[in-house]
Amino acid sequence: MSHIIVIGAGQAGASLVAKLRNEGFEGEITLIGAESVPPYQRPPLSKAYLLGDMALERLFLRPESFYADQNIALRLGQAVTGIDPVAKTVTLTDEVIGYDQLALTTGSAPRRLPSAIGGDMDGVFVVRTLADVDAMAHLVREGARALIVGGGYIGLEAAAVAAKRGVKVTLVEMADRILQRVACSQTSDFFRALHTGHGVDIREGVGLERLTGEGGRVTGAVLSDGSQLELDLVVAGVGIMPDTALAEQAGLTLDNGIAVNELGQTSDPAIWAAGDCASFPHRGTRIRLESVPNAIDQAECVASNMMGAQQDYVPKPWFWSDQYDVKLQIAGLNTGFDRVVRRRGDKGAVSFWYFQDDRLLAVDAMNDPRAYMIGKRLIDAGKTAPPELVADPDADLKALLRG
CATH class of the missing domain: 3.50.50.60 (FAD/NAD(P)-binding domain)
Structure with a gap:
């Protein structure tokens, strides 16, 4: 058999x-x-x-x-x-x-922080497995001080949970802006404002120089701009x-x-x-x-x-991220975009639509499931949307699906 x-x-x-x-x-x-x-x-x-x-x-x-x-x-x-x-x-x-x-x-x-800068000390974590999260849970508490290294979605989600638990959070990102590798500057601006509004100290263009500790446990950090932090825990969100x-x-x-x-x-x-x-x-x-x-x-x-189906895999990419009371839904892949169009939704919802020339590549939708679903269906069907129509909040984008 x-x-x-x-x-x-x-x-x-x-x-x-x-x-x-x-x-x-x-x-x-x-x-x-x-x-x-x-x-x-x-x-x-x-x-x-x-x-x-x-x-x-x-x-x-x-x-x-x-x-x-x-x-x-x-x-x-x-x-x-x-x-x-x-x-x-x-x-x-x-x-x-x-x-x-x-x-x-x-x-x-997960990529881990190098041991040469203290990445192997107790109190330094990654977020990947059940054991990882169980190990850090007792430190994610009211009044604790945390450093999040990395301003991608992993780091931002960790920052959001820690802030909700009453942790004093500092997040450092070596690049010029958070989410620089994966999203447009408009999406970065949205999430920067969201996190700073919840008390997270975001420092862009700043890296981690080294961690400091006592008895093998992390107690602080020296950043690339010379500033120093006192810490109870560090979470590395520097990719996988x-x-x-x-x-x-x-x-x-x-x-x-x-x-x-x-x-x-x-x-x-x-x-x-x-x-x-x-x-x-x-x-x-x-x-x-x-x-x-x-x-x-x-x-x-x-x-x-x-089992012999001989069926090519054709991806229909979509992703999501939950941070505070915001659900980000992403449809498509934005690689090669040269234009971003903002669409305003109801009750503070917003979406950013990525185009290459006039071809729709991807959509980032924040608390706007309607924009996400329409964008996803257009992308999956190989259709596009006129950028001027996307920018008009009163325009009925659903009509494009019937076209």
Whole structure:
């Protein structure tokens, strides 16, 4: 009987094995995860879970009983130490398992602050796993002093939760502005004003020189402008890297992640990859998407292709971020934009529409689900919107969907 092994028990891995069973795969399935808990949602970790608004069980993507009911062998708390593509085996700490097909859904790993500047001290955290958040929770309290390093969405979300818990937050961003890598200056301006309005001290164009401490625990920081801070904790939100260690050991082709073709196959046709760890062809280039929707959609496409569907993966990118009482929804990819149009919504809602020439690329919508949905449907359908129409708050953009 055919045996499929999936390495990585996150959103992509859980989606892939569920899809295999849903598509009628009757062979053996083994899902291997390094963490000791069943697959869970990551986005709520640094928000609802850290705030105490979500219980642990609600994080789980499915009850643990689901995997047994579906005859999926769930191997938790197990480290994979190697893959042998010739023998078609996966090596665990004390066991070797054979496979017919293998899927890598290893996700990504957070960039950490270098130990040379104190990044290995107690009280310095990243936000990626349940264990990360559990370890910092007792420090995120009223009156504590926190430094957030990095002004991307990870850093801003951490700052928002800490501020809501009564923490005195300083956020530093080495670039000229927060969100510089991922958003237009108008979106940066919106979120800068939002955070400063909640008491967050945002310092742009300022980096971390070094952390200081006592007895191996962080107590302060020296910034690149010479200023010094007294601290109780530090959160590094300086990005993530695709987890490609096993793929590299197995000799698979890497290119900003594990390189896969349109179907999700790696350079070894018996090995597939999906989610944060995988880069794939898209509109003449190669991209990698770090998002829950991509992890689900790509993993489900790969599952179908492992069963012979021969279906190209066509992404429909969308993302979201929750900060305070603002829900940011993003549709599309803004790479290559040369113009941004602002559209005013109701009750303080606003959206920014990205164009390249007259082609609509992406939309950032803040508390404006209508603008987001219309923009997303236009982008997914390959349609555009006249910029002057977008800028007119009284114009009915929905009519463009019928055109």
